[in-house]
Amino acid sequence: MEHIRFVGLDIHKQRISVAVAESGRSGSVEYLGEIANDADAISKLCDRLRRSSKRLTFCYEAGPCGYGVHRQLTSLGHRCDVVAPSLDSEEARRSGEDEPPRRHHARPPQSGRRVDARVGARSDHEAMRDLVRLRSVVRQVVTRARQHLQGFLLRHGRKHERGTAWRMAYRRWLSTLAFEHPAQQIAFQDYVDAVMDAERRLQQVEEQILSLLPEWNQRPVVDALQAMRGIALINAVVLVADVGDFTRFSNPRQLMAYFGWSLASNRVARPSGAAASPRPATPMPGSALVEGAWAYRMRPRIGRHKVDRIEALPKVVRDIGWKAQVRLCTRYRRLSARGENANVVVAAIAREMVGFIWSIACTVQSAPKAA
Incomplete structure (x- = not known):
């Protein structure tokens, strides 16, 4: 021995x-x-x-x-x-x-111990993951800068009554504001400039991601995941960069647990009396899934922009994406009709999205490579 x-x-x-x-x-x-x-x-x-x-x-x-x-x-x-x-x-x-x-x-390794499969030689995947993490950091800078500006406006009683914040109408409204004291005007303008600089930096990072994407060996998986409603190009890159090899998960529930969307953590899905999981979702892909889950509040349909994006994908991938739409849109309506809180409904939809994402990614990654 x-x-x-x-x-x-x-x-x-x-x-x-x-x-x-x-x-x-x-x-x-x-x-x-x-x-x-x-x-x-x-x-x-x-x-x-x-x-x-x-x-x-x-x-x-x-x-x-x-x-x-x-x-x-x-x-x-x-x-x-x-x-x-x-x-x-x-x-x-x-x-x-x-x-x-x-x-x-x-101690001698146990059979249940799972190794981090993202480990390996320095690769394009690791480099792309670093760039995606940079985008996450810059997004946090944008969020904080916006919060600082809105906090300043709230202290001075300036409220935008119509529309959603940070749309074009809101930005035009910001350009009309003036303050009596010079110090206040200087502070206001600096807050605005901080938001503009952070947004410009975020745009630059996303442009760098898009410029490097054609050379990335995971590009086919990124393209395929866009067959899912609510997953656009950047969110697809975030998911693939974090997970890497989806086939290392033998079933979709393992991937759900990896993202933090396990059965025990979902109040809608888990059985009565089951304890909630204390582990939160993986930050970057978790937020991407939540963003995408809101799209299923609409009726199932494939918009023009989505048709152009997925028409070159294999039929099996397109079929999975459509199946996800029909199921998740129906589930969203049923959960909402039960009176569930909107955030709870979105969490349940995000969890089920992971199953379809796993199916699409494994279909692409396990397909034979072209010679």
Whole structure:
């Protein structure tokens, strides 16, 4: 029987904590201490641990430090699993363990442990994901800038009575405002300029995403997801960039749980008396799904802009998109007729959208590649 040495890592910005367990051991895990988080220290650790001619298997939890340690360890010929943090913490809670991550990861892997499948060599996908995350940050800047301006206007009793905020009529109304004191006028104009600058920055980031999209190897999946009502180009990019390989989920419920739209977290869908899940939705795709879910309050139809976008897609993909429209529009009306809160209805629709998204993405990603 081959002997394997399992090495658990707890990675931080400056230091890495290390624990080791031998294969076949059911007892304690040995804590080796800390090393510096740099390439030389990691190489020396590998040399020290493999002196006994045992195969090394590393494991650590995905975090803000990225996948640099994983790439170095695999380049040295070792196996390294990067565990999704939410799933790994759930496993620890179910088992009743209360120990540092380094010790938990050093134990021989359980069959239910799921590895973060987005790990790999530096790729176009990782680069696109970074750009999508930048867009999310800039959108938050836009939202905060708008809130600051509206808070200023509210303090001074300036209210726009008609229409929706930030449409053309609202912006024209802003251009007519004036304040008596020079300091107030300066503050008002600075708030307006902050909104304009943030919106311009967001537009530039989205233009960069669109310019790089034709070279992205996930472009076919992005195109296919637009067969779904409520999912336009940018939202499709957000979903694909976050998930990557949809086929790593064996069924749509696993993808729903990944997004936070599990059965237990949905008040409409879960059985009476079931506890709600404490884990929130994944921020970026979660908001994209909620935005898209509002579109199903209308009757099923394929608009002209959607026809132009999906006419080149495979028939099986178009059929899934239409099936989603018929089902989700009907469900939206039924839930609303029951008197459910609009936000609860949208959450239920967003959860079911994930199932159709999984079906479309897996159809495209599992299709044979053209020679």
